[in-house]
Amino acid sequence: MKALYFSLRFWLALIGLVLLFVAAYALPFLFPVARIALFVFVALCLIEGVILFRHRKGIFARRDVTDRLSNGDENPVTIYLENRYTLPVYLEIIDEIPFQFQRRDVLFRAGLKPNETKAIRYELRPTRRGEYSFGAVNVYAMSPLQLVKRRYQFSQDKQVAVYPSYLQMRQYELLAATNRLSELGIKRVRRLGHSMEFEQVRPYTRGDDVRTMNWKATARRSGARGTDLMVNAYQDERSQAVYCLIDKGRMMKSPFEGLTLLDYAINASLVLSNIALLKQDRAGLLTFSNRIGQLLPAERRPGHMLKILELLYRQKTRFLESDYEALYATVRAHIRQRSLLLLFTNFETVNGLHRQLPFLRRLAKDHLLLVIFFENTEMAALLNQPATNTEDVYQKTIAEKFAYEKKQIVKELQQYGIQTILTAPRNLTANTINKYLELKARGMI
Structure with missing residues (x-):
């Protein structure tokens, strides 16, 4: 019973039934209509409850978040959803993020066809280093009637550390x-000049600084085939x-x-x-x-x-x-x-x-x-x-x-x-x- 919840549509329908019974006191011909409506409402709720609770694991969900978050940056968090029911379902997902973020808007809605999977991605920006604790991923599943909800909980007590960026x-x-x-x-x-760390002597290529010309190496490489210009190559200290x-x-x-x-x-x-x-x-x-x-x-x-x-x-x-x-x-x-x-x-x-x-x-x-x-x-x-x-x-x-x-x-x-x-x-x-x-x-x- 702890996993049983009622949707907004359920409470609106219940309010409508109460008003209909109140109206039946003034207009007695409405009383049979109100009784039929009540029986239909109760029957639909029971049918939806049986549909949702007959599968032990009708919904699967997983939160993917790294073991380390980057401080001051937008860190991606992904929630993977899988529908294992044989009918379409409508889901409400509430992720219990660490209290340090001071956010109460991590609520998502999704519709899944039979055996369909979906990924929901959002981002968190921590502003303090330290240990952060995630709670559960709460998934509330509803059938197409959307009167009764069944709650599933996944990925509880995930500890992450917020490191520098x-x-x-x-x-x-x-x-x-x-x-x-x-x-x-x-x-x-x-560069305003050359560093003092010599790297090598190499052949001249177009664009090299002529001030780095190594004339002694050039003279040694010169022969009957002509003159091969050589330059000194320097590297950063x-x-x-x-x-x-x-x-x-x-x-x-x-x-x-x-x-x-x-x-x-x-x-x-x-x-x-x-x-x-x-x-x-x-x-x-x-x-x-x-x-x-x-x-x-x-x-x-x-x-x-x-x-x-x-x-x-x-x-x-x-x-x-x-x-x-x-x-x-x-x-x-x-x-x-x-x-x-x-x-x-x-x-x-x-x-x-x-x-x-x-x-x-x-x-x-x-x-x-x-x-x-x-x-x-x-x-x-x-x-x-x-x-x-x-x-x-x-x-x-x-x-x-x-x-x-x-x-x-x-x-x-x-x-x-x-x-x-x-x-x-x-x-x-x-x-x-x-x-x-x-x-x-x-x-x-």
């Missing part, structure tokens, strides 16, 4: 392998250390479009680390807040990306001010080789920068430091709205002040030779990869 990582990886990164906003950087330094302090707790700044930084770090490994560099990580978190030395071994993914998955925001002095001491003690340090942090005021500037200058003295912080996109939207009253004027004035301070922070960092990126959170990954490729092409690493 590996879907975004795979997308960048695929486009990098096919030289199509420009589709995601990655610019082609003109490899095995350079690239570290992502991720600030987990209270300033990284700010949410934008559902994700915190920390999650944006984690997603960008994952993608950048993968791109660095594709460019034959070594990738490492260091997290910090009021104390030092995890340090993963820069390597390029098989399975290193899995270590990076697992380390990023466990990171959480702390609510204290970050200790940049401890960051400098850790970098000085453990990162001895000159490296590219990408510092994901956030400064809201120039005074906030001044407190940390001495430590940033010391980091920039031994390494190539790139400070990446965020625009306040909601404040930028406020600046673009017209002011209609005095309160709006005050709000826009304060917003202009904060926007100006962000630009002052960029100028002050550049004054001390520190590379900077001021970016909207949604553009963080593309802008960071662009800067990395630019620094690499200019031979600054």
Whole structure:
């Protein structure tokens, strides 16, 4: 009996019967009609109940979802349905998704012919890392009469983990392998010169830079058949250390479009680390807040990306001010080789920068430091709205002040030779990869 439910059509028909019996008190000739209608209604409900419950497994359903969801991305979820009845059925499907999504609209309707199968696909976008628990897939089956429902339950208690944005990582990886990164906003950087790492001497082909001509090799290859021009081939500097330094302090707790700044930084770090490994560099990580978190030395071994993914998955925001002095001491003690340090942090005021500037200058003295912080996109939207009253004027004035301070922070960092990126959170990954490729092409690493 727990699987027995009644449809909306059942309750409407029942209300109609009650009204018909009420009318029969005033109009006695309606009473026989009401009795016949009641008997027909009860008979139809019994017939539909027998049809639905005589098959032990009349409907089969399965939810297909990966064991890992990608944070901040649309993750596909598929529900497969199969009708094992010998007559058409009408289905209502309710998927019990994790409570973190705060959605109550995962309801689908479908009609299936005998022995027909169908797939229902929808997407979920998580905004927090961690463990998520799916409930059951509830399928309510009805015959063509649609008076009585039978409930089926499948795929209960499915546990999945929400990891940093590996879907975004795979997308960048695929486009990098096919030289199509420009589709995601990655610019082609003109090389300003040659790297110093020699690869080989090869025959000249049209389009080669004549400045790379190797005249000694050309003279050795010349003979009776004529002159074979030879050029030196160079390759990008490899095995350079690239570290992502991720600030987990209270300033990284700010949410934008559902994700915190920390999650944006984690997603960008994952993608950048993968791109660095594709460019034959070594990738490492260091997290910090009021104390030092995890340090993963820069390597390029098989399975290193899995270590990076697992380390990023466990990171959480702390609510204290970050200790940049401890960051400098850790970098000085453990990162001895000159490296590219990408510092994901956030400064809201120039005074906030001044407190940390001495430590940033010391980091920039031994390494190539790139400070990446965020625009306040909601404040930028406020600046673009017209002011209609005095309160709006005050709000826009304060917003202009904060926007100006962000630009002052960029100028002050550049004054001390520190590379900077001021970016909207949604553009963080593309802008960071662009800067990395630019620094690499200019031979600054």
